[in-house]
Amino acid sequence: MPALITSIARLVAIAVVCTLAVPSFSAATATLPDFVELSKRLKPTVVNIRTVKNIKPKQRTRRSPNTQQSPYDNFFDEFFGQFFDQNQQRPRREQNLGSGFIISSDGYILTNFHVVNGADEVLVKLADGRELKGQIKGGDEKFDLALIKITDKEKVPALELGDSDKLEVGEWVMAIGNPFGLSQTVTAGIVSAKGRVIGSGPYDDFIQTDASINPGNSGGPLFNAEGKVVGIATAIVANGKGIGFATPINMAKAIVDQLRETGKVTRGYLGVQIQKLTPELAKSFNLDADKGALVADVIKGSPAEKAGIKTGDIILQYEGKPIVEYTELPRMVAATPLDKKVKITIFREGQKSEVVATIDKLKEEAEGEAAAKGEEGQANDKLGFTVSELTKDLAARFGYAEGKGLVITEVKPGSPADDTGIPPGTLLLEINGQRPTTLEQYNKLVAQLKSGDVTRLLVKLPDGSVHYVAMTLP
Missing domain, CATH: 2.30.42.10 (PDZ domain)
Known part of the structure; x- marks a missing residue:
């Protein structure tokens, strides 16, 4: 009998645990967005963008009259020239597809810059099937954003822009776009990561998502569960699955007024x-x-x-x-x-x-700075490199102007300096915050360094860039 009571007690405990666990599961399920309702409400605000670029024919290069010719040149020129001229003199119309979304009832549309860049004609197809001409009001290549304007007799439905800074990893998102020309395609997923730097430009700050994004989705909106735009579909990993990137909408919000008023962005x-x-x-x-x-x-x-x-x-x-x-x-x-x-x-x-x-x-094209200068000499390689005062010959060798300063002439393979990637020809500007300009000053600083010390250097690489590097002395 006690064994039976014990078994019943265990069953009751298990049932209580299961009962307590159910509400948390149900609560999690309740947070799943109603994608059907969101799709019905948001699709009318998403547009397909078709661009046309007129490609002018290339003229065939003619042989100079003074060029020595063989007896067969005229024959080949006449026979093949007629064929190539007929094909090259025909202008081509190159078409591309992308997506966009309406941000105001008077017809302003956001998309990617690369969708409309160089286009001679922009055609915008609305969700109701109508195709209207679009005018490029402004664009910025570094942010990869562009603003288009369409003119319609009636007001068009517009989206509400959200706050991408509040977006959390793991949050549900939904994308609508025109992948491979398949209009009004809806996909869903979650935010996989934020702040991704993918090497597309100096202002990379992408939202990574596993919501399916494909060619043609570019410029389309990424929505949160409330139906607010939090991102703009921008890039994909060519050989990856479930890896897409969207520009945060806050980046667009910061420049859209400039694009509307001046057509460009001042940074x-x-x-x-x-x-x-x-x-x-x-x-x-x-x-x-x-x-x-x-x-x-x-x-x-x-x-x-x-x-x-x-x-x-x-x-x-x-x-x-x-x-x-x-x-x-x-x-x-x-x-x-x-x-x-x-x-x-x-x-x-x-x-x-x-x-x-x-x-x-910001000046878009930075002016180059003068290279450092110096004199003659050579120092020990305690740090894993050999230092010389910048002579006239060394300046000419590494492409610097003459003057005072220290230059790294050799880097010992396998040394701490080698591990940092410092190449020969690098100018040594600082050691632990001190600026030696002569070998005497350099040797005094190096003599104070001990094994195990973390040494910080400020260097100017041959390409003109200035960097700090740190190394631990052996």
Whole structure:
């Protein structure tokens, strides 16, 4: 009898556990979006975009009258020339397909820049089947965004733009677009990751999703469960499955007024060259965490220099927003209105401080800076490389101007320096914050280094870029 009571008690306990577990499962199921209702409501706001580009024929190169010819040249020119001329003189019309979505009732449409770039004609097909001519009002290649305007007698349905900053990984999303010309295709998935950098440009900040995105989806909207646009389908991994990327809608919201008013985007400019803060570099600066943007160089006369920012500073916050990945800073600065005063939190020599910079206009084509200069000599290779004062011959060898400075002439294979990727011809600007300009100064600094020390160098590579590198001495 006691055994029976014990068994019944176990069954009751299991039943209670199962009963308690059911509500959490039901609650999770209840959060699943109603994709049927969302599709019915949102499809009328999504458009198909067809672009036409007129390709002019290439003219066949004619042989110069002074060129020596063989007896057969005229025959081949007459026989084959007629055939090629007939084909080359016919203009071609190249067509491409993409997607877009209506953001205002008066007919403004957002899409990707690459969808309409170079188009001579833009045709927009609405959900009701009508095809209207579209006018490109503005575009920006670096953000890969474009604004189109259509004119209709009646107001058109428009979407509500959401807040992509509030989007969470694992959240349900839905895409509508025109993949492979299959209009009004609806796919769904989740947010796989945020802040993806895929190498498409300087302002990469993509939302990764497994909602199916294919060629033709470009420019189409990515919705959250509330039916608000949180992203713009932009890119895919060619050989991947379930890997698509969307531009955050907040990036578009920051520039759409500029596109509407001026047709182009004016980006903010701070004037710093930054790099990733590795754990080794963070340790060398006595910073506990490796979060922030390390300033490798400050442009003369820039807002950053005027604000007091220096090489070696670590930017921790921009307008109160923490810099987790260094790639976040260029996007924040670019989206800042001109002449706005911004608060920047920096870390310098073990202390945090705040500076105020006035954002200027970014020049799209940066002017090249003069290379460093120097004299003659040679130093030991304790760090894994050989250093010389920059002579006239070394300057000519590595493509620098003459003057004072130190240049790395050789890098020992397998050394700590070799591991950092420093190539010969690199200019040595700093060692642990000190700037040696002669071999004597360099040797004194190196003599103080001990085995196991983390040494921080500021170098200027042969391509002109300035970087910090850190190495642990053997």
